[in-house]
Amino acid sequence: MQSNAFHKLLLLLPLAYQHTSNDAKDELHWNYETNGHNWEDICSSGVRQSPISLNVQKSLIVPLPRIVFGNYDIKLRGPLTLLNNGHTVHMDVPETTNGKKPFITGGLLKGRYVAEGLHFHWGSPDSRGSEHSINKQRFDVEMHIVHRNAKYKDINEAAKSKDGLAVIAVMLKIVKNPNIIFPGLNKVLGALPRVTKYKAKTTIPGGLSLGQMLGNVNPRDFFTYRGSLTTPVCQEAVTWNVFSQVLPVSYSSLSRFWKLRDSEGHRLVNNFRHVQQRNGRPVFYRAGKDLSGAYLGK
Numbered sequence: 001m002q003s004n005a006f007h008k009l010l011l012l013l014p015l016a017y018q019h020t021s022n023d024a025k026d027e028l029h030w031n032y033e034t035n036g037h038n039w040e041d042i043c044s045s046g047v048r049q050s051p052i053s054l055n056v057q058k059s060l061i062v063p064l065p066r067i068v069f070g071n072y073d074i075k076l077r078g079p080l081t082l083l084n085n086g087h088t089v090h091m092d093v094p095e096t097t098n099g100k101k102p103f104i105t106g107g108l109l110k111g112r113y114v115a116e117g118l119h120f121h122w123g124s125p126d127s128r129g130s131e132h133s134i135n136k137q138r139f140d141v142e143m144h145i146v147h148r149n150a151k152y153k154d155i156n157e158a159a160k161s162k163d164g165l166a167v168i169a170v171m172l173k174i175v176k177n178p179n180i181i182f183p184g185l186n187k188v189l190g191a192l193p194r195v196t197k198y199k200a201k202t203t204i205p206g207g208l209s210l211g212q213m214l215g216n217v218n219p220r221d222f223f224t225y226r227g228s229l230t231t232p233v234c235q236e237a238v239t240w241n242v243f244s245q246v247l248p249v250s251y252s253s254l255s256r257f258w259k260l261r262d263s264e265g266h267r268l269v270n271n272f273r274h275v276q277q278r279n280g281r282p283v284f285y286r287a288g289k290d291l292s293g294a295y296l297g298k
């Protein structure tokens with residue numbers, strides 16, 4: 001019996017592989033098993049990859065313009081949909097209730113970048129999951145808000161150009177008794193138990209503005225540099241804007257990420273890419289207040 005079953009399995013294996021390679025034409029198959037160490041064949045091999053480690057001491061501290069947030073304070077048109085896509089939890093950014101899209105400009109950006117989507121990278125009960133590190137520290141969760149340069153028609157077009165995308169990154173950190181709850185973030189994190197399974201979707205009631213997802217970080221205090229997407233195929237199309245302040249969130253909220261599952265039913269944990277070489281790229285740091293008080297490390 002057993003050997004018969006094994007024989008059958010052997011016969012089925014080539015079919016299984018064929019199936020995978022057929023699928024690959026439509027959709028790239030990859031996972032976080034090695035945190036990207038085995039993505040050589042599917043990722044760009046350029047010299048401006050992301051994430052990198054950020055450090056105030058190694059940054060150019062320049063009087064950059066602040067980032068301007070357009071329509072970030074206006075509520076998004078609901079219902080908002082949260083999706084477990086097997087790699088992360090993703091939310092498309094719809095129009096706001098005034099029929100416009102949230103956008104950013106300023107910093108190193110030329111022109112407007114329209115908000116398209118939001119997702120997260122996280123760790124596990126015993127590891128942190130941020131992609132960038134700040135002053136040698138990594139954090140529990142890193143949230144990305146992806147924006148497309150308005151001069152390109154969609155994300156795919158934008159991802160082909162150096163100036164195609166801009167991402168806002170915000171770090172989240174587990175603290176024992178957070179003395180503040182961020183209503184926007186809280187709504188999204190509260191919906192995580194409903195998207196545990198691969199391809200699970202849930203709706204979040206409207207009444208949420210994109211700005212609420214930023215909590216109370218000082219948006220004038222950030223690192224910015226030119227890099228890449230951190231998921232295959234890692235196109236070098238991203239101007240990164242990483243806030244240096246960190247949002248405190250409770251253990252019970254952030255631990256919900258660790259219960260999610262990927263397309264194979266495995267625990268979807270540690271979905272971050274390992275840190276890439278900086279290769280002499282300039283990293284700019286904009287101090288929120290005065291230069292002397294720069295980064296407070298909180």
Ligand SMILES: [Zn+2]
Nearest residue numbers: 119121144230
């Ligand atoms: Zn990301």
